[in-house]
């Protein structure tokens with residue numbers, strides 16, 4: 001099927017190219033279009049022609065087969081490939097970029113200095129760590145400007161990510177810890193809910209019912225937390241009757257080391273984020 005011809009009608013300054021519009025990049029693109037952004041102002045590239053064709057057909061965005069062409073077309077370029085593929089991609093598009101371009105990286109671990117080293121010096125670089133709930137407009141993103149980024153670039157990235165959830169500016173040194181809480185966090189929550197469902201099934205609940213109970217409990221608990229009327233500790237205590245059922249369950253979680261398991265998991269995630277930069281440099285050197 002023929003892809004739409006890339007539109008020149010949108011003013012260049014408003015054009016946004018997602019290079020590597022996969023799970024995360026594609027989610028943000030879909031969220032932006034759903035939030036009312038003009039689809040003609042967005043271009044996508046992917047390695048898989050069928051995938052970018054699907055994005056173009058379903059969302060009305062511009063599909064490019066060539067990263068350099070997409071980068072030359074756009075003003076802001078979002079890097080959505082895996083960290084190991086990012087530096088080679090920057091090397092590829094570098095000849096098309098200059099002082100009018102902002103490059104936003106979604107890549108875990110890669111510092112703005114490392115990214116800038118693979119771009120012309122005047123290109124503005126911003127690092128963003130989004131998360132998957134962006135697909136339902138409930139994302140959480142941390143935004144850090146590199147040395148060449150202006151306050152305006154950071155604010156523009158916050159505005160962009162706010163269309164699919166919440167976004168905060170953070171110092172870049174907090175990107176790895178933020179990744180370990182909100183970037184990867186949805187997977188911890190899903191793993192916990194999976195375990196809760198399995199435990200419900202073990203107790204004799206039909207799987208569909210166990211899934212509904214666990215999901216609605218997560219949603220309701222999240223809404224209570226988000227209302228912010230009570231602290232997380234007050235909320236936990238409100239559920240926990242002295243000598244009751246919840247206290248019995250929480251004691252088991254404590255005995256099985258829930259808190260230290262979470263500490264270790266978050267530490268491992270932040271460490272891995274830092275390691276990804278070294279792995280990307282190695283991949284780029286090959």
Ligand SMILES: NC(=O)C1=CN([C@@H]2O[C@H](COP(=O)(O)OP(=O)(O)OC[C@H]3O[C@@H](n4cnc5c(N)ncnc54)[C@H](O)[C@@H]3O)[C@@H](O)[C@H]2O)C=CC1
Nearest residue numbers: 020021022023024046047048080081082083106107108130
């Ligand atoms: N999946 C998640 O929940 C999150 C992912 N991230 C970051 O987002 C980035 C992408 O992760 P996912 O979306 O999960 O991966 P993915 O594998 O779903 O998406 C990567 C996309 O890049 C495309 N691609 C690969 N090389 C390319 C190239 N040279 N030119 C154009 N397209 C190319 C692939 O076809 C694919 O569509 C990673 O750097 C990751 O650290 C950040 C936060 C959350």
Ligand SMILES: O=C(O)[C@@H]1CCC=N1
Nearest residue numbers: 107108179183184185
């Ligand atoms: O697992 C990963 O490396 C990516 C980054 C944050 C969430 N997913």
